[in-house]
Amino acid sequence: MKEKIEALRKDIETAIEETQSGRALYELKVRFQTSLKGIMSGMKDLAKEDRPAFGKIVNEFKQSMEEKFDAREVVVKKMEMEEKYAKERIDISMPGKKYKAGALHPITLVKNELIDIFAGMGFKVFEGPEIETDYYNFTALNTPKDHPARDMQDTFYLAENLLLRTQTSAGQIRVMEKENPPIKILSPGRVFRSDDDATHSPMFHQMEGLVVDKGITLCDLQGMLAEFAKKMFTDSTKVRLRPSYFPFTEPSVEVDLSCSECGGKGCRLCKGTGWIEVLGAGMVNRRVLENCGVDPEEYTGFAFGMGIERIAMLKYGINNIKTLFENDTRFLEQFED
Ligand code: PHE
Secondary structure: OHHHHHHHHHHHHHHHHHOOOHHHHHHHHHHHHHHHHHHHHHHHHOOHHHHHHHHHHHHHHHHHHHHHHHHHHHHHHHHHHHHHHHHHOOOOOOOOOOOOOOOOOHHHHHHHHHHHHHHOOOOEEOOOOOEEEHHHHOHHHOOOOOOOHHHHOOOOEEEOOEEEOOOOOHHHHHHHHHOOOOEEEEEEEEEEOOOOEOOEOOEEEEEEEEEEEOOOOHHHHHHHHHHHHHHHOOOOOOEEEEEEEEOOEEEEEEEEEEOOOOOOOOOOOOOOOOEEEEEEEEEEOHHHHHHOOOOOOOOEEEEEEEEHHHHHHHHHOOOOHHHHOOOOHHHHHHHOO
16 A cells, blocks of 8 residues: 555656646646545555554645645746746837827918917907808908909809808908907808919918907007017018908008018019018908998908918918828828927
8 A cells, every 4th residue: 555655656746846737737636636546445455453544644645745736836837927928028129010190281280370379369269151142252241243353252153142152251241240349350261262373272261350349440450460470470570561452341451471481682482572462451341340230430440361371381381282282191291290
């Protein structure tokens, strides 16, 4: 019996040391238990008085072997964990996958900057519809049917009285109909005209401004534009007003900024003049105020409208308006901040 136990001990002990996994160790344990059972079943062949001593030996054997199994289990578990860690190790020196983040379009960047500048002067944003009625887009703006100024803004008609708006000025009427002065609004949006060359596109964006209050003069317009020019371009950017004509403003002006490229000396960008035309503006025509139920004896106002593409082209030195609509990422990536 004793020899059998010793033989089993030797056999199992070397086997334990050789196990490399929890699973192998478990299988070995089952094998050991079966062999032990076999040994114990031999007990019935022993003389009665020898049995207690033999039982003690078997128990001690079983216990010592269990300790060996437990000890090996700790080692094997550690080995398994190490192997797992090694397999799952992340090589942090490997270059990562680069995901390209989207960025705001230059038109949106300029639009947001304009809103920031004018919001700082107390303007609120109003957005009008892109499909307008003939009344809001023209008639209420003192441009009745057959007025020659309609020709300059020839557009896309959807029905007899519905058109794609040619100017954000339509929003002036909508605001004045709803709100009483003092009014100070900014109205950005898409507009549409039958125009197509390097500096014009059938669809472009405008930023409209409207201020109506008691005692508003052309000087207020000039002062505000001077402030805008400094913030949008440089501290030394100057503003010049030139007489012009719009049916909905009287007097009307064309506003030039000193050329950002040459500082006013004259270059290719400003065609040698030192000035660049950026927007149309003027004092709101009293007929327009009357059309909206605002008393021109009590209130005066100014309005201006600028092309957002034009400002973006000047600011970023873009020479063809089409590049703003082609969605070529090589072009657009240059504006990511
Ligand atoms: N709506 C005019 C245009 O599209 C610009 C403008 C706006 C002029 C407001 C005067 C006042 O050309």
